Amino acid sequence: MRCKRCTEPAIIEIRRHRTSFCSECFLHHCREQVRRAIDKHRMIAPDERVLVAISGGKDSLALWDILLDLDYEADGVYLGLGIDDYSKRSQSFAERYADTRGAKLHIVDIPAEHGFGIPDAARATKRVPCSACGLSKRHLLNRAAIDGGYDVLATGHNLDDEAAVLFGNVLQWHVDYLARQRPMLPATDGFARRVKPLIRMGEREMAAYCVVKRIDYIVEECPMAAGNRHLRYKEVLNQIEERTPGAKATFYLQFLNEMLPHLDQVAAEERSMVGACSRCGAPSSQEICAFCKLVEKVG
Numbered sequence: 001m002r003c004k005r006c007t008e009p010a011i012i013e014i015r016r017h018r019t020s021f022c023s024e025c026f027l028h029h030c031r032e033q034v035r036r037a038i039d040k041h042r043m044i045a046p047d048e049r050v051l052v053a054i055s056g057g058k059d060s061l062a063l064w065d066i067l068l069d070l071d072y073e074a075d076g077v078y079l080g081l082g083i084d085d086y087s088k089r090s091q092s093f094a095e096r097y098a099d100t101r102g103a104k105l106h107i108v109d110i111p112a113e114h115g116f117g118i119p120d121a122a123r124a125t126k127r128v129p130c131s132a133c134g135l136s137k138r139h140l141l142n143r144a145a146i147d148g149g150y151d152v153l154a155t156g157h158n159l160d161d162e163a164a165v166l167f168g169n170v171l172q173w174h175v176d177y178l179a180r181q182r183p184m185l186p187a188t189d190g191f192a193r194r195v196k197p198l199i200r201m202g203e204r205e206m207a208a209y210c211v212v213k214r215i216d217y218i219v220e221e222c223p224m225a226a227g228n229r230h231l232r233y234k235e236v237l238n239q240i241e242e243r244t245p246g247a248k249a250t251f252y253l254q255f256l257n258e259m260l261p262h263l264d265q266v267a268a269e270e271r272s273m274v275g276a277c278s279r280c281g282a283p284s285s286q287e288i289c290a291f292c293k294l295v296e297k298v299g
């Protein structure tokens, strides 16, 4: 198998693009895909300050690496979720990467700052851990971006993640969630702009990127992930992709092109209903935001 760009021996085949690359051309391809997503969805202007949400996994570390290679001023923020050893190990991968690149990493530790971890929150709310985790991440990452004066908050959601979320939203026809499932959510009162520059990159490509760039990342799954329905959706989509390479990208990217414009009105109505939490001042459609309610419940 030869690289389609330079004819050197290839290290990876990307079936949905009907191509294969050597390591140098593969890195070039990854940077180009990210650059294309950023340009098309007007995610980040050249002189803006970016805060990258870092989990210690392959996607977020690869995203940080690509943004730095594309010369963006990008700092990282690691959120300590209090999931025992898993959180400690993830943090050490994030710190090690920041050290090797001489990049700035902020640490927000939920147990130290709010007195509970995600397992405690799941017990107190009697809901799946990912639900408390998701709302804590949204709240605290946004706060870190606003408090740090960043223009934009970037997360490492890749094509597989977004296709799985889309699949779940369509299965249940969650129209309001569909209206919000955008690769770029503009800044509004109290919300930093949120962007997902990896939407054109598959999970397997992100793992390959880290191997080629020798980026160490936490390989094991979060121990709280069992029962996460998006993992089941990913399996289904992978089976379809196996038979029809490119199906996943078409499903998600055509949703952005063909469907999202019809949902602009729904998104605008949702935004108009947002006020401020009476306790922490964060944007919220209720008097007290979901995160403050969670803190109260766990406390």
Ligand code: SF4
Pocket (backbone or CB within 6 Å): 118, 129, 130, 131, 133, 134, 222, 223, 224, 225, 228
């Ligand atoms: S799997 Fe669930 S609990 Fe674990 S980090 Fe992801 S969202 Fe949080």
Ligand SMILES: [Zn+2]
Pocket (backbone or CB within 6 Å): 003, 004, 005, 006, 007, 008, 021, 022, 023, 024, 025, 026
């Ligand atoms: Zn090549």
Ligand SMILES: [Zn+2]
Pocket (backbone or CB within 6 Å): 277, 278, 279, 280, 281, 282, 288, 289, 290, 291, 292, 293
């Ligand atoms: Zn609040």
